[in-house]
Amino acid sequence: MLIFLITVLVSVYYFSNSEPLSSNSLVVEKGKMDLINWDMEANGNIKLDGNWEFYWDQLIKPGDFELPEVQLTGYYPAPLYWTRYDELNLPSKGCATYRLVVYTPKIYKNLSIKTSEIYTEYSLYINGEKIYSHGSFEEQGI
Numbered sequence: 001m002l003i004f005l006i007t008v009l010v011s012v013y014y015f016s017n018s019e020p021l022s023s024n025s026l027v028v029e030k031g032k033m034d035l036i037n038w039d040m041e042a043n044g045n046i047k048l049d050g051n052w053e054f055y056w057d058q059l060i061k062p063g064d065f066e067l068p069e070v071q072l073t074g075y076y077p078a079p080l081y082w083t084r085y086d087e088l089n090l091p092s093k094g095c096a097t098y099r100l101v102v103y104t105p106k107i108y109k110n111l112s113i114k115t116s117e118i119y120t121e122y123s124l125y126i127n128g129e130k131i132y133s134h135g136s137f138e139e140q141g142i
Contacts, residue, residue, distance in 0.1 A: 028052055030075050034103045040111075048113075051075035053099040056082070056090060060097040062128040079116075 026033065028050025038046065056073040064070060076082070078098055082090045104111065113126065121135025 028078070028100055031099055032101045032103070036103055036105055038104075040108060045114075048100060048102070049079065050077065052078045053097075054082070054085075055097040055099070056088065057094060058097055059095055060099075062125050065099070 026035070026038065026046050028048060030051060031053035033048065033050070035046070040046075052075065054073045054076040055070065058070065060070055073088070073096075076085050076088075078100075081092075082088070082094075082096060083092050113124075113131075115124075118134065123133040124131045
């Protein structure tokens with residue numbers, strides 16, 4: 001089993017089913033998505049929508065999630081502006097870390113990720129490696 005860890009730093013279910021999976025049945029639950037039974041060649045791309053791990057007011061590098069000072073705020077829907085997380089009542093300005101763990105079969109050695117334009121500063125990590133950075137995060141090494 002190959003695990004892709006996607007961490008997005010932003011300034012601004014496991015399931016197993018004997019029935020064929022559809023893209024509508026694939027959602028992120030509690031920061032995890034299981035693609036072990038997903039045939040990417042036959043079924044194509046999937047969206048990474050659902051409840052991602054969310055860490056408000058924390059910019060966490062991939063290796064630091066086990067530190068005691070790192071506190072999970074909760075699981076919240078992405079994509080969605082954090083100002084729309086009603087129970088948190090967050091301001092529009094601030095910083096946060098979103099994290100998603102994706103389980104894939106080993107047969108897929110090369111996968112890609114496509115994002116719509118993100119209108120804020122961010123760094124994108126996959127498997128602990130920074131893939132892209134935009135804004136002052138790049139200068140700060142975050």
